[in-house]
Amino acid sequence: MNIALRLAWRNLWRHKRRTWLTVGAMIFSNLLLVFMISLQFGSYRMMIDNTLKSYTGHMQVQRDGYNDNQKIRNSFGNIVTLASDIRHQLASNTVAARGVAFAMTSSEQRSFGLQLIGVEPQYEARVSNLPGLVKKGRYLSDSNAEEIVIGSVLARNLRVNIGDELTLLGSGRDGSFAAGVVIVIGIFDSGNTDIDRSMAQLPLGYFQTLFSMEGHGHNIVINADDLSLVPELQQRVNTILAEQNNLMVLNWNQLQPGLQQAIKADLVSAWFMYAILIVLVAFSVLNTQLMSVLERTREFGTMMALGLKPVRLGALVCIETFIMSSLGLVIGAGLGAVLAYYLSIVGFSYPGMEEMASRFNLPDRIYPSLSLFSVFLGPGIVFVFSMLASMYPALKLFYLHPVSAMRSA
Amino acid sequence: MTAVKQNLIPFKVILILAWRNLWRNNRRTLIMLSAITIGVWAMIFMIALMRGMVDDMLLNGIRHLPGEVQIHHPDYRDDPSINNSITTPGEKLLKALQIPEVKAWTNRIRVPAVISSERDSRGVTLLGVEPISEVQLGFDLDSIIEGRFLKHSHDSGIIIGAKMAERLETHLGKRIVIMSQDPENNIVDRGFRIVGIYKARMASLEEVYVYAGLGTVQKLLELGDKVSEIAITGEDYRHVEDWFLVIKEAAGKNLQTLPWYEIDTYLSTMLVTMDGFVLIWIIVIFLALSFGLVNTLMMAVFERIREIGLMQALGMRPGLILYQILIESFFLLFIGLLLGNVFAIGTIIPLQDGVDISAVAEGMEMMGVSSILYPALKLNDMLLVNAIVIVLGLLASVLPAWHAASFDPVEALGKE
Numbered sequence: 001m002n003i004a005l006r007l008a009w010r011n012l013w014r015h016k017r018r019t020w021l022t023v024g025a026m027i028f029s030n031l032l033l034v035f036m037i038s039l040q041f042g043s044y045r046m047m048i049d050n051t052l053k054s055y056t057g058h059m060q061v062q063r064d065g066y067n068d069n070q071k072i073r074n075s076f077g078n079i080v081t082l083a084s085d086i087r088h089q090l091a092s093n094t095v096a097a098r099g100v101a102f103a104m105t106s107s108e109q110r111s112f113g114l115q116l117i118g119v120e121p122q123y124e125a126r127v128s129n130l131p132g133l134v135k136k137g138r139y140l141s142d143s144n145a146e147e148i149v150i151g152s153v154l155a156r157n158l159r160v161n162i163g164d165e166l167t168l169l170g171s172g173r174d175g176s177f178a179a180g181v182v183i184v185i186g187i188f189d190s191g192n193t194d195i196d197r198s199m200a201q202l203p204l205g206y207f208q209t210l211f212s213m214e215g216h217g218h219n220i221v222i223n224a225d226d227l228s229l230v231p232e233l234q235q236r237v238n239t240i241l242a243e244q245n246n247l248m249v250l251n252w253n254q255l256q257p258g259l260q261q262a263i264k265a266d267l268v269s270a271w272f273m274y275a276i277l278i279v280l281v282a283f284s285v286l287n288t289q290l291m292s293v294l295e296r297t298r299e300f301g302t303m304m305a306l307g308l309k310p311v312r313l314g315a316l317v318c319i320e321t322f323i324m325s326s327l328g329l330v331i332g333a334g335l336g337a338v339l340a341y342y343l344s345i346v347g348f349s350y351p352g353m354e355e356m357a358s359r360f361n362l363p364d365r366i367y368p369s370l371s372l373f374s375v376f377l378g379p380g381i382v383f384v385f386s387m388l389a390s391m392y393p394a395l396k397l398f399y400l401h402p403v404s405a406m407r408s409a
Numbered sequence: 410m411t412a413v414k415q416n417l418i419p420f421k422v423i424l425i426l427a428w429r430n431l432w433r434n435n436r437r438t439l440i441m442l443s444a445i446t447i448g449v450w451a452m453i454f455m456i457a458l459m460r461g462m463v464d465d466m467l468l469n470g471i472r473h474l475p476g477e478v479q480i481h482h483p484d485y486r487d488d489p490s491i492n493n494s495i496t497t498p499g500e501k502l503l504k505a506l507q508i509p510e511v512k513a514w515t516n517r518i519r520v521p522a523v524i525s526s527e528r529d530s531r532g533v534t535l536l537g538v539e540p541i542s543e544v545q546l547g548f549d550l551d552s553i554i555e556g557r558f559l560k561h562s563h564d565s566g567i568i569i570g571a572k573m574a575e576r577l578e579t580h581l582g583k584r585i586v587i588m589s590q591d592p593e594n595n596i597v598d599r600g601f602r603i604v605g606i607y608k609a610r611m612a613s614l615e616e617v618y619v620y621a622g623l624g625t626v627q628k629l630l631e632l633g634d635k636v637s638e639i640a641i642t643g644e645d646y647r648h649v650e651d652w653f654l655v656i657k658e659a660a661g662k663n664l665q666t667l668p669w670y671e672i673d674t675y676l677s678t679m680l681v682t683m684d685g686f687v688l689i690w691i692i693v694i695f696l697a698l699s700f701g702l703v704n705t706l707m708m709a710v711f712e713r714i715r716e717i718g719l720m721q722a723l724g725m726r727p728g729l730i731l732y733q734i735l736i737e738s739f740f741l742l743f744i745g746l747l748l749g750n751v752f753a754i755g756t757i758i759p760l761q762d763g764v765d766i767s768a769v770a771e772g773m774e775m776m777g778v779s780s781i782l783y784p785a786l787k788l789n790d791m792l793l794v795n796a797i798v799i800v801l802g803l804l805a806s807v808l809p810a811w812h813a814a815s816f817d818p819v820e821a822l823g824k825e
Contacts, residue, residue: 015711018707021701021703021704021707022700022704025700028697028700029697071528071529102531104596109492109594110492112532113522113531113533114532115532156487157490169596171530257772258772258775259772260772261769261773262772262773265769265772265773273451273455273690276455276694279447280448280694280697280698283440283443283701284444284700284704286440287437287440287441287444287701287705288704290436290437291434291708294434295712350682350685351682353682354678355679356675359775359776359777360775
């Protein structure tokens, strides 16, 4: 073993208790950081996935200006052809066309104003999870059938069941009167009251007839295989749409800015807390290393008188800190990873989380997401700051005068 | 020396000793002091921001459609339809509403409806309100940015949100059509002139509620003199329990009488969760601090082994040495707390006019928070922070202090 390393190692254990207390501060904050960061990553991912897969999707092709002004007139033509064209060019089936309209929906006993979604029955299941959540009856199949699938809360409020009729009253794309009767063939239950209260889907073909759409629709939903592939896919869709100058493709972040903003707000407050923890650990290291340098003034003076350069003494202090920080990093990140791994299997929950979680489309248990990044991000920063904190005591050695140092008590 | 004489060492001397010892190594003391100051500042600052956020949620949740206690048909909350209406307060309930704790009360109709301009249609919640008592209850007249609020229960005008006006491409003075159902499920509709446009603390609410006169809506919906809810407000939403039961008793078993924290479980859960968060945050920061604190005291004790041995040899009892270290720690904690509190107040006061977080406004609305955050510095929270830091800090110092007190004088004097 290198002599400097051996010296540093021995120096550390001259004050066992002090070293362990300093390392203890690191372990404590590293453990906490790994746990919190894994939990955050896990919940953000779930929040995005759950929100997007119920309706929005990863990206949507829309007419210019539709997103800010979602009116039935802001539609675009030949939507089914365009959707199949995109499907063909991307060689992907996760593309589905939709129409959106508003109608007064009445059962025998109740009436509600509702947002109706016209969907392509054979493709909708590939872009959203609602078709798979049908608990009673079945999902849509024929694109021209006079059928409707509604949420469970809506079914309860309308007092309808499978096989009952609903009357739809609204206005078409050209402003004409739109009226029709559809049969409830399926009721889905997503567990999210807002969605189950407000969502109703009809087959796109019938939807276009009912609302005089003349082949028009409002958006084409496109999903990527993974969230990280969205930017690349968006580029490709943009190229496909190049000739259609009134269309644009918006990604999930443009469609649902609140999602990213909620995450950002949470990140800012979380990093404020992390920063405080990290600074406190750094102070602890600074204090320890400063003391350990001051109490060795005589010793260092002697070593310098014997010809040791201040650089090497400074390096010694840094190596000592390095060893301490490494201990803190390995033990802290290790314990943190074990805790996060355990929770990623059994899930994590606290009293009152259910109410909060449902606001962000989260289940009532969160599963931390464990990755090298989530484990080493926090402890890595603690490590860097600890090393920085040892700079002050290390640099102090450059101002040490051997003679006066040897005389000091 | 006799035991009696030892007790004569005045307490003041111990205090002076502790104070001087603290400043023997002022660099170390200053580093520890900065750590405590930062820790305490962070505790108070963060708690004030979080409390401000929750207060805002409450304000948005309770104030937008006031009514700390609400009386409904038992089925109304699950199925907010016109069929679940109730009669206006009877004699018994009217009498109960006279109690001094009740600041104001009002009748309301609240049913789903469709609003249409010549441009577009939307689903809304139609409110039929009694304008005078609605204002007494807490409707903020300053939120009307254009036009006026309703004048009386039979006012033929309607008030809509600014966002809704934008969506419908309509404006003040124009007519819109409201469509809903009567109790027999016949579709009823009626034209209204927009007489006022309001702005809400949270933009999304502007698309939810439209206000019309109670009498007008009752006539439209053929509802006679029935209403959807009776909303009651007291002086302070935190003390609803004091009078809630009186109202519940008077309303009888056939109606559902609920306080706000049972109507909106999200809000009440947030309140409880926030208390938990405050405690956990204080403890976590304290623990991070405590390692440094114990370490500092440990070092202080070790470099004084000889001196402590000498004092013991001269007759100072171990108990006094223990006190001396604890007092030293107390001074350290006390100064740190003082500075931490001062900094916290100093950073929060300039933020009293609100922190603009509109960059993440849509994200905050998901949480029910508006786009300006007002930090709320609460005396209770500050007391809690100070109490926890002092008590736990002294507890953590017992270890090094006890260690110092248990030195064997002879051995201690032998150390270099």
